[in-house]
Amino acid sequence: MKTIIEPFRIKVVEPIRMTTRPEREQILREAGFNLFLIRAEDVLIDLLTDSGTGAMSSLQWAGMMRGDESYAGAKSWYVLQDKIRELTGFKHILPTHQGRASERILFELVGGPGKVVPNNSHFDTTRANIEHTGAKAVDLVIDEGKQPTLRHPFKGNMDLNKLETLIREVGVEHIPLVMVTVTNNSGGGQPVSLENLRAVRRICTKHKLPFFLDACRFAENAWFIKQREPGQQDRGVREIVHEMFDLADGATISAKKDGIVNIGGLLLLRDAELVRRADELLILTEGFITYGGLAGRDLEAMAQGFEEVVHEDYLQYRIRSTAYLGEKLLAAGVQIVEPPGGHAIYIDAKHFCPHIPPARFPGQALVVGLYRQAGIRSVEIGSVMFGQGGTVPSMELVRLAIPRRVYTQSHVDYVVEAIIELFGQRDQLRPLEIAAEPPSLRHFTARFREL
Numbered sequence: 377m378k379t380i381i382e383p384f385r386i387k388v389v390e391p392i393r394m395t396t397r398p399e400r401e402q403i404l405r406e407a408g409f410n411l412f413l414i415r416a417e418d419v420l421i422d423l424l425t426d427s428g429t430g431a432m433s434s435l436q437w438a439g440m441m442r443g444d445e446s447y448a449g450a451k452s453w454y455v456l457q458d459k460i461r462e463l464t465g466f467k468h469i470l471p472t473h474q475g476r477a478s479e480r481i482l483f484e485l486v487g488g489p490g491k492v493v494p495n496n497s498h499f500d501t502t503r504a505n506i507e508h509t510g511a512k513a514v515d516l517v518i519d520e521g522k523q524p525t526l527r528h529p530f531k532g533n534m535d536l537n538k539l540e541t542l543i544r545e546v547g548v549e550h551i552p553l554v555m556v557t558v559t560n561n562s563g564g565g566q567p568v569s570l571e572n573l574r575a576v577r578r579i580c581t582k583h584k585l586p587f588f589l590d591a592c593r594f595a596e597n598a599w600f601i602k603q604r605e606p607g608q609q610d611r612g613v614r615e616i617v618h619e620m621f622d623l624a625d626g627a628t629i630s631a632k633k634d635g636i637v638n639i640g641g642l643l644l645l646r647d648a649e650l651v652r653r654a655d656e657l658l659i660l661t662e663g664f665i666t667y668g669g670l671a672g673r674d675l676e677a678m679a680q681g682f683e684e685v686v687h688e689d690y691l692q693y694r695i696r697s698t699a700y701l702g703e704k705l706l707a708a709g710v711q712i713v714e715p716p717g718g719h720a721i722y723i724d725a726k727h728f729c730p731h732i733p734p735a736r737f738p739g740q741a742l743v744v745g746l747y748r749q750a751g752i753r754s755v756e757i758g759s760v761m762f763g764q765g766g767t768v769p770s771m772e773l774v775r776l777a778i779p780r781r782v783y784t785q786s787h788v789d790y791v792v793e794a795i796i797e798l799f800g801q802r803d804q805l806r807p808l809e810i811a812a813e814p815p816s817l818r819h820f821t822a823r824f825r826e827l
């Protein structure tokens with residue numbers, strides 16, 4: 377069969393509501409043209425993020441009822457611990473309430489002034505947690521990873537020469553660990569090859585440096601390895617996942633992505649002394665070591681989510697549906713970051729609105745236009761997000777992130793139709809200026825005026 381279907385049927389539905397164009401006009405004005413400031417119920421199709429927005433399965437909901445809410449040693453904790461040990465081989469597993477809590481604990485322990493942490497591309501919370509300790513976060517993705525139209529199977533790869541150069545320049549004693557983000561969210565949801573992970577491991581071993589994964593989307597990355605990397609086709613995703621984790625000394629994970637839950641995170645460690653110190657911080661700021669700021673029912677849902685995410689029919693559907701959206705847009709002449717990533721499609725807004733200069737926020741103009749046209753919420757990743765203080769980012773992107781198991785193919789077709797229609801009238805997209813902004817992270821709360 378040619379058609380790849382959603383490998384599930386729908387048992388519970390949540391109505392979504394279409395608004396009228398005058399209503400959306402009013403909503404946009406009241407929110408200062410910032411879609412973080414509108415009510416979710418006023419959105420028809422919400423592609424703001426794939427984080428915590430997935431649909432849980434019947435078995436996950438059943439797990440919620442089984443949840444053991446004991447303060448210490450809850451049964452649900454052992455269910456989760458066993459599942460993560462089975463998938464990753466890690467013995468020491470710390471539960472946290474989400475990815476950034478794992479990052480905060482880790483970098484409080486290994487960061488600090490004078491330290492430098494390399495990554496392919498740091499996600500914004502990782503960078504912020506590193507910099508919060510006084511350390512520096514450095515991005516070392518391969519050059520191909522920065523060119524939107526260039527096709528490369530593993531655009532998330534770390535540049536090994538740049539890594540060696542950095543180690544030589546700053547000195548091993550200033551580098552607490554080397555991190556690789558799978559898939560590379562900030563670089564377009566692009567995967568990292570097993571070969572690249574093995575090479576980073578070799579460099580780390582040579583210099584006696586710990587190697588950590590930001591493993592939020594580890595299963596999507598493993599699927600790309602199976603599809604694209606020579607010699608990997610006949611291996612199971614579980615086996616590839618296990619090898620990815622075998623290479624690492626630790627990992628931070630937001631379970632809101634490939635854990636397919638609405639809240640939750642993990643910190644995986646090997647070093648016993650680091651575990652001891654991390655446990656202390658966990659108890660101090662998240663909760664006891666067998667629940668880490670989560671309810672027992674959340675631990676159950678996570679255990680089941682991490683099981684379901686490595687099912688290959690799920691991954692085939694997941695990665696195919698993202699590519700489907702990307703390919704339809706490309707066929708209509710809309711430039712996206714190529715090839716399509718795992719969890720999201722990134723539209724090149726400079727190409728979409730050539731009449732709007734970066735200083736007038738082409739990405740935000742497209743985000744506003746898409747909501748006004750069709751009630752779709754997307755997010756700007758360009759001058760609004762990164763341009764505060766005068767920086768000019770190299771790309772002006774709009775991200776369409778796909779929640780897991782939430783939207784059907786006809787929802788995606790609707791999104792495609794809306795974007796193509798808007799593309800036909802793109803000269804009507806309006807430049808914006810900032811009316812008010814906070815001192816930092818302005819994308820969340822800034823207000824705009826249309827010009």
Ligand code: P61
Nearest residue numbers: 425426427474475476499501561590592630632
């Ligand atoms: C996202 F606008 N990602 O992509 P937490 N590492 C990686 C992530 O993608 C990630 C985290 C760590 C989000 C949510 C998000 O300003 C923003 O569980 C590769 O969210 O703490 C999260 O995991 C952090 C969106 C986060 C944002 C911060 O949409």
